[in-house]
Amino acid sequence: MKKSLFDFSIQANEGGYMDYIARYRRLLIRVFLILGLPLFSEFALRAFLHQRYIAGSIMVGLLADIIFLFIISRKQVSDGKQAFLFELFLRVFAFLLFFFLFYATYIENRYHVLPWYFVLPILIFSAVGIREGIAWVVAITAVLFYTTFKLDVPVNRDLITSLNTRLIMIFIVTSGFTCLASYIAQKAIRTLFEKQEQLVASQNSLQKVNQQLEKEVADRKQIETRLNANEEKVLRLSEQTEQFSLTAASLIGMGNQQEIFDRISHAIVQFSDYRRVIISSFKEESPYRDIIGFGGVEAEVIDRLRTIEMPKSWYDGVFQKGIKVGQFSYYIPHTMKNILNQEATIFGKGPPNVDSDAWHPEDNLFVRMHDEKGEFVGVISVDDSKSGLHPTDETVRPLEIFASLIVQIIILKKEQQQRKLLEEQLVQARKMESIGTLAGGVAHDFNNILAIILGNLELTIDDFPRDHQGHMNLEEAMTAGLRAKDLIRQLLSFSRPTDQSRQSLVIKPIVEESLKLMRSTLPANIEIQSKLDDRVHPIRSDVTQIHQVIINLCTNAAHAMAENGGQIQIGLLEKDLDKNDLEKLGKLVPGRYVILEVSDTGHGIAPEHLSRIFDPYYSTKEVDKGTGMGLSLVYGIVKSLGGEIFVESQPEVGTTFRLYFPVVDTEPVEEKEVIEEIPKGRGRIMLVDDEPALTKLGAQMLTRLGYETRTFNDPVEALQWFEVHADAIDLVITDMTMPHLSGAQVTERIKQQRADLPVVLCTGFNEYIDESGANHIGVDAFVMKPLILKDLAQTIHKMIVEA
Numbered sequence: 001m002k003k004s005l006f007d008f009s010i011q012a013n014e015g016g017y018m019d020y021i022a023r024y025r026r027l028l029i030r031v032f033l034i035l036g037l038p039l040f041s042e043f044a045l046r047a048f049l050h051q052r053y054i055a056g057s058i059m060v061g062l063l064a065d066i067i068f069l070f071i072i073s074r075k076q077v078s079d080g081k082q083a084f085l086f087e088l089f090l091r092v093f094a095f096l097l098f099f100f101l102f103y104a105t106y107i108e109n110r111y112h113v114l115p116w117y118f119v120l121p122i123l124i125f126s127a128v129g130i131r132e133g134i135a136w137v138v139a140i141t142a143v144l145f146y147t148t149f150k151l152d153v154p155v156n157r158d159l160i161t162s163l164n165t166r167l168i169m170i171f172i173v174t175s176g177f178t179c180l181a182s183y184i185a186q187k188a189i190r191t192l193f194e195k196q197e198q199l200v201a202s203q204n205s206l207q208k209v210n211q212q213l214e215k216e217v218a219d220r221k222q223i224e225t226r227l228n229a230n231e232e233k234v235l236r237l238s239e240q241t242e243q244f245s246l247t248a249a250s251l252i253g254m255g256n257q258q259e260i261f262d263r264i265s266h267a268i269v270q271f272s273d274y275r276r277v278i279i280s281s282f283k284e285e286s287p288y289r290d291i292i293g294f295g296g297v298e299a300e301v302i303d304r305l306r307t308i309e310m311p312k313s314w315y316d317g318v319f320q321k322g323i324k325v326g327q328f329s330y331y332i333p334h335t336m337k338n339i340l341n342q343e344a345t346i347f348g349k350g351p352p353n354v355d356s357d358a359w360h361p362e363d364n365l366f367v368r369m370h371d372e373k374g375e376f377v378g379v380i381s382v383d384d385s386k387s388g389l390h391p392t393d394e395t396v397r398p399l400e401i402f403a404s405l406i407v408q409i410i411i412l413k414k415e416q417q418q419r420k421l422l423e424e425q426l427v428q429a430r431k432m433e434s435i436g437t438l439a440g441g442v443a444h445d446f447n448n449i450l451a452i453i454l455g456n457l458e459l460t461i462d463d464f465p466r467d468h469q470g471h472m473n474l475e476e477a478m479t480a481g482l483r484a485k486d487l488i489r490q491l492l493s494f495s496r497p498t499d500q501s502r503q504s505l506v507i508k509p510i511v512e513e514s515l516k517l518m519r520s521t522l523p524a525n526i527e528i529q530s531k532l533d534d535r536v537h538p539i540r541s542d543v544t545q546i547h548q549v550i551i552n553l554c555t556n557a558a559h560a561m562a563e564n565g566g567q568i569q570i571g572l573l574e575k576d577l578d579k580n581d582l583e584k585l586g587k588l589v590p591g592r593y594v595i596l597e598v599s600d601t602g603h604g605i606a607p608e609h610l611s612r613i614f615d616p617y618y619s620t621k622e623v624d625k626g627t628g629m630g631l632s633l634v635y636g637i638v639k640s641l642g643g644e645i646f647v648e649s650q651p652e653v654g655t656t657f658r659l660y661f662p663v664v665d666t667e668p669v670e671e672k673e674v675i676e677e678i679p680k681g682r683g684r685i686m687l688v689d690d691e692p693a694l695t696k697l698g699a700q701m702l703t704r705l706g707y708e709t710r711t712f713n714d715p716v717e718a719l720q721w722f723e724v725h726a727d728a729i730d731l732v733i734t735d736m737t738m739p740h741l742s743g744a745q746v747t748e749r750i751k752q753q754r755a756d757l758p759v760v761l762c763t764g765f766n767e768y769i770d771e772s773g774a775n776h777i778g779v780d781a782f783v784m785k786p787l788i789l790k791d792l793a794q795t796i797h798k799m800i801v802e803a
Contacts, residue, residue, distance in 0.1 A: 036119075037066055043100075055108065058100040065093040094124050098140055106147050117171045121178035130182055137175040144168045260409055261293030264402055269295035273395040274365070274382035276346065278305070281369075281378040281410060282312045285611050292406075296384070297346065308344045312376050318366050328370070328403070329396040334362035348384050359385035367396065369403045371411060378406065447485075447764030448691055451786030454481045455697040458789040459704070485786060504538045504666040507546050507594065508572060514550035515570060522558055525565030532572040536594050539661040545637045552630040553598040553657055560602025560655065571597035574663065587644050592663040599656040605649040613647065634659075678790050679797040680706040683730035687711045688718045688746060689762075690738040698733070698787075705793050715741040719749050726753050730800055736763035744777050751778045758799040762787065 044059030068089050098120060104110045120140075125133035145168060261279060268277045279293035288311040294302050317339045322330030332340060337347070348361035363385075369378035380403050387395070457478050464471035511532060519528055550570075557568045575581075576592050605613060614635040634657075638645045642662050649655040685707050687698045695711040702709045710729070712718035715738050722729065732750055736743035747759045759778070764785040781795050 037063070040066065052108065055100065055103060058096055058103065062093065062096045062100065065089050065096060069093060091128065094120075094128070094136070097123065102143070102147070106144075118174045121171065121175035124175075125178050125182045130179060130186075133175075133182070134179060137172070137179070141168060141172055141175075144171065258292070261406070264406060265293040265295035268380075268382070268399065268402060272382070272398050273386050273391075274399075275384040275386060276348075277380060277382045278302075278346070279378070279380050279406060280310070282376070285607065288312065292378075301346065305344060308341075310341065310344055314341060315366070315368075315376070315379060319368060322366065325365075325391045326393050326396040326400055328368040329391065329400060330366050330368065331391050332364045332366065334360040337362055337364070340364065346381075346383060353388060357390050359388050359390060363390075365391050365396065365399075367399045367403045369407050371407055377410060378403075380406075445764070447785040448694060450481060450484060451764070452693050452697055454478065454485075454786045454788065455701060457481065459697075459700055481786075503542070504540055504664050505543065506536065506538045507541065507596070507661075508532050508534065508536060510543055510546045511550055511570065511572060511596070514547050515554075518551065518554045522554075522568075523562075523565070526558055526561055526568060527566075528554070528568045528570065530570040530572075532570070533574060536572060536574045537592065537663040538666070539594050539641065540664045540666075541641050541661070545641070549596070549634050549637055549659070550598075552634050556630055557598060557600035557602060557655070560600055560604075566601035566654075569597075569599040571595070571599075573597075577660075588660060593643075593660045594663060596659040596661070597656065598659075599654060601654045604651040604653055604655055605647070606651060610647065610649060614645075678705070678793045679801070680793070681797055681801045682706055683796075683800045684708045684710070684728060685731045685733060685796070686718065686722065686729045687733045688715055688738070688743075689713065689735040690715075691735075694735075701787075701789055701792060702796075705789075705796065707796070715739075715743075715746050719746065722750060723753065726757075729757065731758050731760065731796060733760045733762055736761055744779075747777060747779055760795060760799065 040059050040062050044056050044063060047053070047056035047059055068085075072085070072089075097116070101116050101120065121133070121137060124136045128136065265277055265279060269275060276296035277294060278291060278297060280289045281292050282289050287307065287309040291302055291306055318330055318332060321336065321339055322332050325331050334352075337345075345364060347364075350361050352358075352360045361384075363383065365382050367380040367382070368376065369380065371377050380399055382399065385391070385395075389395075457474055461471055461474040461478065464474065511530075515528055515530055522528065554568055554570075560566075561568075572594070574592060574594050577588060577590055579590065582588060582590060613631050615632065635645055638659050638661075644660045646658045646660075647655065648658075685702055687695055687702070687709055688711075689695045689698065690713055692713050695713055699709045699711050710721075712721065715734070718734075719741070722732075732747075734743045734746045738746075741749075743761050743763065747761065750757060750759055758780040760781040760783060761779040762783050762785060780799060783791065783795060
C-alpha cells in the first residue's frame with residue numbers, strides 16, 4: 001500500500017513508525033523546495049526574457065505550486081479537503097517539473113537542465129512513495145523512449161538521439177538508485193523505530209514495574225501502618241479488658257453497693273476512652289433518678305444534678321434520634337444537642353477539632369441499661385473523649401459490658417432487698433399471728449369483764465327514770481361500753497377475718513363519734529379541729545370500717561406530734577371530679593366523691609419513705625411504738641370501698657391524707673332509736689359459766705326477766721346435777737371456754753340425755769367455733785359476750801315461749 005505525504009502526516013498525529021517516515025519525506029520536500037525556489041524563479045525569468053513563454057508559464061506554475069506546498073507543509077495536515085489539495089498539488093508539481101524538463105530537452109533541445117533529471121526521481125519517490133514512484137518512473141521512461149525514437153528532429157538527429165538516450169539511462173539509473181535508497185532509508189528508519197519502540201516499551205515496562213513496586217511498597221507501608229494501629233488497638237483493648245476483668249472480679253467480694261458503683265465509675269474514667277461518666281438509675285418518685293456513681297465530675301455539679309427532675313421518658317428522644325453505636329449506645333453530636341435537657345447535661349469546653357470524625361467538646365454518649373425484661377432501668381452518660389474521635393463499637397463495648405454488670409448488681413440488690421423484706425414480713429406476720437392468738441385470749445377475758453360492766457349498767461339504768469341525770473349518765477356509759485364491744489370486734493379481726501356488712505350510710509355522724517372518742521384519748525397538747533360538711537351524700541361502707549380509718553389516721557397523726565404537740569384537722573366535703581381534676585388524680589374516674597381529709601402539723605414523712613408507708617409491716621417508728629399495720633389497714637379499707645387515698649408530706653411541716661369515696665345513689669340507712677319492750681317469760685334455766693361474777697349477773701338478769709335460774713361454775717358439777725334433774729330444766733345456757741369440759745362437750749352430754757332440750761352457747765371468743773359451727777354440734781342458739789339484756793331476753797323467748 002502506497003504511503004503519501006498526506007498519509008504520513010496523518011500518521012504523524014497518531015505517532016509511531018509512520019510518523020518518522022512522514023517527517024523524513026517532509027524534510028526532503030522542504031529542502032528541495034527551499035533550494036529549488038530561487039532556481040525556478042531564475043528559469044522563469046530567463047524564459048520570459050528569451051520569449052520562451054511556454055517554459056516561463058510552466059515555471060510560474062511550478063513557483064505557485066511550490067509556494068502552496070511550502071505553506072501547507074508547515075501545517076499539520078488533518079482536514080480532508082486540505083489533504084486532498086496537498087496530494088493534488090504535490091503530483092501537479094511533479095508533473096509540471098517533468099513537463100518542464102521534457103519540454104526543455106525534447107522540444108527546445110536545451111540540455112542545460114539535464115542535472116534536474118537526477119532530482120526528479122528523488123522528488124517523485126518522496127512525493128508519492130515507492131510503489132507509485134515506480135509507476136511514474138516507468139511512465140516517464142516510456143514517454144522518453146517514445147519521444148526519443150519517434151520524434152522528428154531535422155537537425156543533428158543522431159546527436160539528439162544519443163543525448164536523449166543518455167538522458168533516459170541517467171533517469172533510469174537515478175530512479176533505481178533513488179528507489180533503492182528510499183527503500184533502504186525506510187527500512188533503516190523502521191529498524192531504528194522498532195528498536196526505539198522496544199526501548200520505549202522496555203522503558204514503559206520498567207516504569208510500570210517501578211510504579212507497581214512503588215504501589216506495592218506504599219500498600220505495604222499502609223498495611224504496616226494499619227497493622228501497627230490494629231496492634232495498638234488490640235493491645236489497648238486487651239489492657240482495657242484485663243483492667244475491666246480485674247475490676248469486675250474485685251466487685252465480687254464487695255457488700256457495699258455504693259462502693260461497687262464508685263469502683264466501676266473509677267474504672268470507666270481510668271481505662272475507657274472517656275474522662276467523665278455519670279451512672280444513673282430510675283425510680284418512681286421525684287426527682288425520678290438516682291445518680292449512683294460518677295467520675296471526672298465535681299461533687300458540686302453532681303449535687304446540683306441530683307435536684308433536677310429527670311424521668312426516664314426524657315430519654316425517649318435520645319434513643320429515637322441519637323446515632324446508634326454498638327448494641328445499646330447512642331451518640332448525640334453537638335449538632336443535635338437541642339434534644340438534650342440543657343440544664344441536666346454536662347458539656348465539655350475548649351476549641352472544637354475541625355476534622356469530620358473528631359469528637360466535639362459538646363458531644364455526648366449515652367449507654368442504655370435495661371433488665372432481662374427489656375425495661376429501661378438506667379443510663380451511663382459519658383463525654384470528653386481521650387482519643388478525640390467519634391465513638392466506635394470498640395470504644396463503647398467496655399461501657400456496655402459495665403452497663404450489663406450494673407444492671408445485674410441492681411437486680412441482685414433488689415432481689416436481696418425483696419428477700420429481706422419478705423423475711424421481715426414473714427417474721428412480722430408470725431408476730432401478728434401470735435398477737436392475733438393473744439388478741440383472741442384477751443378478747444375473751446375482756447368480753448367477760450365488759451359483760452359484767454354492761455350487765456350491771458343495764459340492771460342499774462332501769463332503777464332511774466329516763467329523765468333522771470343518773471339515767472342519762474348510765475346511758476353514756478352504755479354507749480361507750482357498746483363502742484368498746486365494737487373495738488373488740490376490730491381486735492378480733494387480727495386473728496380471724498370477719499364478713500363486713502356494707503350499707504349506704506352518711507359518714508359524718510360516724511366521724512363525729514370517732515373524733516369524740518379520740519379527744520378523750522389524746523394528750524392535752526394535741527388539738528383536734530374539724531370542718532364537716534352537712535350536705536355530703538352517702539357512701540357504701542361499714543360503720544366499723546370508717547371508725548377504724550379515723551382512729552388509725554388520727555393515732556398516726558398523734559404519734560407524729562407526740563413530742564411538741566400540734567393540731568389535727570379533719571375535713572369532710574363532697575366534690576364533683578372532672579377531667580381537669582383527674583390529671584392529678586389519674587387513678588379515679590369522673591364522678592362525685594366524698595373527700596375525707598386528715599392533716600397534722602407533725603414532723604412529716606421523709607421522701608424516701610413516702611412510697612412505702614402503705615406497705616404491710618413497714619414502720620419507721622421505734623420497735624415498741626407501732627406495728628406498721630395502721631396505714632396498711634386504712635389503705636385496704638379505702639380500696640375495698642372503691643376509693644383512693646393520696647398523701648402529701650413535707651418534713652418539719654406536716655402530713656395530709658386525702659381519702660376519696662365514691663358517692664352512691666341509694667338512700668342512707670338511718671339508725672333510729674327504737675324502744676322495744678323486753679320480752680319476759682316463765683321457765684327454768686340452767687346457767688353454766690366458770691366466772692362467778694357472770695353467773696351471779698346472769699342470775700339477776702334472768703330473774704328480772706321472770707325465769708327461775710340454777711347456776712353452776714363447774715361444768716362437771718352441772719352435768720352431775722343435770723343427770724338427776726334433767727326433766728326440771730327448760731333451757732341451758734353454757735359458756736364455751738371452761739376448765740375440765742368445754743361448752744361443746746357439755747352440749748353433747750345434755751343432748752344425749754335430752755335431745756329436745758334447747759341449748760344456748762355463749763362465748764367471749766373462740767377461734768374454733770362460730771354460729772355455723774355451733775349449729776353443727778347441736779347448739780340451738782349462739783350468742784357473743786358481752787350479753788345485752790334485750791338480746792338475751794329475745795333469744796330465750798324464742799327458745800322457750802315461741803317453741
